[in-house]
Amino acid sequence: MKHTIAVLVNDQPGVLQRVSGLFGRRGFNIESITVGQSEEVGLSRMVIVTLGDQSTLEQIEKQLYKLIDVIKVVDLGSRPMVARELALIKVKSEPAERPEIMGVIETFRASVVDIGSTSLLVQAVGDTQKIDAMIELLKPYGIKELSRTGVTAMIRGNG
Template identity: 65%
Template structure:
């Protein structure tokens, strides 16, 4: 089963490597991982997408809590969550196909962010399945390059803040 795990960590060198190493040692495939600033100065949020049964995910969470720089671990599958991914795709586009491509990307709320002599770069955000569907529709035009951020997510609704104590 696919799981989205949110991990709040100290913003320190090598924390990402330690988290990825811990998952790798236990033979977990990381489908995606994204890391960025959080709402608390000095803390970063990692969003990790992986697969496993409930018992295995419980063990992963316990192991993550043992890492010194991990502040909070949350399995977003246990809560209603909003998840998004960013996609940049360069697609072949002649002057004759640009209007067709614009017609394809509009329902996806995607936008053209760069134009070349024989190509367009399209930006889209949304759930993975939406981005996969957009790529399928653009394939006949010739996909030249694709870059995806991986999933980022937060639980829906109000959540309790994280109390952070910085001591001597």
């Protein structure tokens, strides 16, 4: 079962290494991790997607709280959330194929951010399933390069 957790941490050198090291030492896998500034100066927010059952999630939370720079841990998946990922996809694209490729891109509400003589650079934002589906449809044209951010998420509403 996938779990998405947000971890509020002090913005200090080595914090990302300590958090990821904790996962590795305990045998927990990180499917994706994003880190960036939070709404509070001096604090960063990590959004981590990991796999495991409920007891694994509880163990992860307990272990994270043992790290000195961890301020707060929130299980985002326990409440309705908005989760998004960004992907940049460079697709082989001869001019004759472009209208067909553009049809795929438009279907997913993605956009072309660069055009080369034999390729298109596509930007897609959405949930992981949307990004996965778009990549599958673009594979037959030839994906030259792919970069994904990993999931970032927040709880919906006023909470």
